[in-house]
Amino acid sequence: MPIIARMTSSPQQQDSGRPGEFELIAALKRVIDDSPPASEVIVGIGDDAAAVSVESGIHVMTTDTMVDGVHFLRERASWSDVGWKSAVSNLSDIAAMGAAPLHTLVTIGVPADVAVTDMEEMYRGLTGAFAEFGGGIVGGDVVSSSVFFVTVALTGRAAEEDGSPVVLRRDAAEAGDLIAVTGTIGGSVGGLSAVLDGLEGADAEALKQAHYRPVPRIAEGQMLVENGVHCAMDVSDGLVADLEKICAASEVGAVIKASDVPVPEELTSQFGEEALPMALSGGEDYELLFTLPFDLMDRLFARHRGMFTHIGHITDEPDEGDRVVMVDSDGVEMDLQSRGWDHLGAR
Ligand SMILES: [Mg+2]
Structure with missing residues (x-):
């Protein structure tokens, strides 16, 4: 049973003066390509949507957003730590269901004063966590925003008790x-x-x-x-x-x-x-x-x-x-x- 999820670009939201959206997406794709690939991906980043194959059983889904000034302060946290923590807050919700992480979509809101290298560092935090605990990135979205935010959405596969899938x-x-x-x-x-x-x-x-x-x-x-x-x-x-x-x-x-x-x-x-x-x-x-x-x-x-x-x-x-x-x-x-x-x- 294939799952299709929306991903990538919204060109009409690109402002002049901030990193070009396609330049940014290409840079972030390189970071993702350097990390272990997600399993069972039929179509990855670059198409209208990602496509992954799934087996029967129970799938869990979660999403969580981190906003600069609400959940962290850019001046204080490294970009890599922001990425790691936004991955972990979602991974932890998958863990709390007793499931194994599968696939991730990442949406970022990027203000004008954020550099491509900042976002590459944040993605290295994200991909580092997913490489260690599972849940490779298969797509996402990049939008301009007055405040930086990152939204991670993550799916997982339920573990089994006596051969039957069960969630906590x-x-x-x-x-x-x-x-x-x-x-x-x-x-x-x-x-x-x-x-x-x-x-x-x-x-x-x-x-x-x-x-x-x-x-x-x-x-x-x-x-x-x-x-x-x-x-x-x-x-x-x-x-x-x-x-x-x-x-x-x-x-x-x-x-x-x-x-x-x-x-x-x-x-x-x-x-x-x-x-x-x-x-x-x-x-x-x-x-x-x-x-x-x-x-x-x-x-x-x-x-x-x-x-x-x-x-x-x-x-x-x-x-x-x-x-x-x-x-x-x-x-x-x-x-x-x-x-x-x-x-x-x-x-
Ligand atoms: Mg929770």
Whole structure:
């Protein structure tokens, strides 16, 4: 079954004074041609649309946009990091469905003061991430814009549980499930704070790396499906805010134990007591947050020890009050002041 997707040029939107659109597309095509080709491409960049062959099963699709001044600042981030991160925010959503990345379309809005070499560098960030995690670029669009933005759209193929394709969902948590998370939480906001505060040294640099070069949990997402996990999402808006989304979708509540949240050592060394609140509300960690029955957790721990941390459990839907509560090591409820950020709010 072929899929046809629109791609490439809109000549009427080309302004004089900015890089010629066709010159820019040719330069970007060279960057893409230098990276590993996407699989199953029938028609790639250069035609009216890309054409790829697909097999039966479940395909997932996602898109995400990064806008200068909203999601990043051009003065502060390298173009390569902007490309890497816009790839990873999409790859992470594919991971959160338990799928493998397939094909990518990239649309960029280019202001007059952006050079062809800037966009080549950004595409090297994009193609670097797709080369490492899958999802080669098969097309896109270039438009002029007063503000730089990049929109990535990505497809993926669902993993299989017992021979049948299955996706991880937010609405599949059940009371009694345990809650777990891959990796550590809070490194990205720690990196942003380290940049803003002018912190230096090995720990600050490790946090900055987490902020500018996050890693999507592609293999882990597929492993969860293959082992029978059904409920997951990626931590993009903050641990508590994202757990609230799982609880709302599943009509349940959640309790997390503060001392069990895996905070990176570097965050604690740089920010002390602020580390935990930062981790709970920070966002952009791109780890997987998932729930699973107790016996399944036992099996997963036996097979994949060190890959994830148990941080709490799912409860019945609360009659009133917050869906997500945090307790200290004695089980006493703690105050959760900052619950994450939404994309339409200021930061
Ligand atoms: Mg997501």
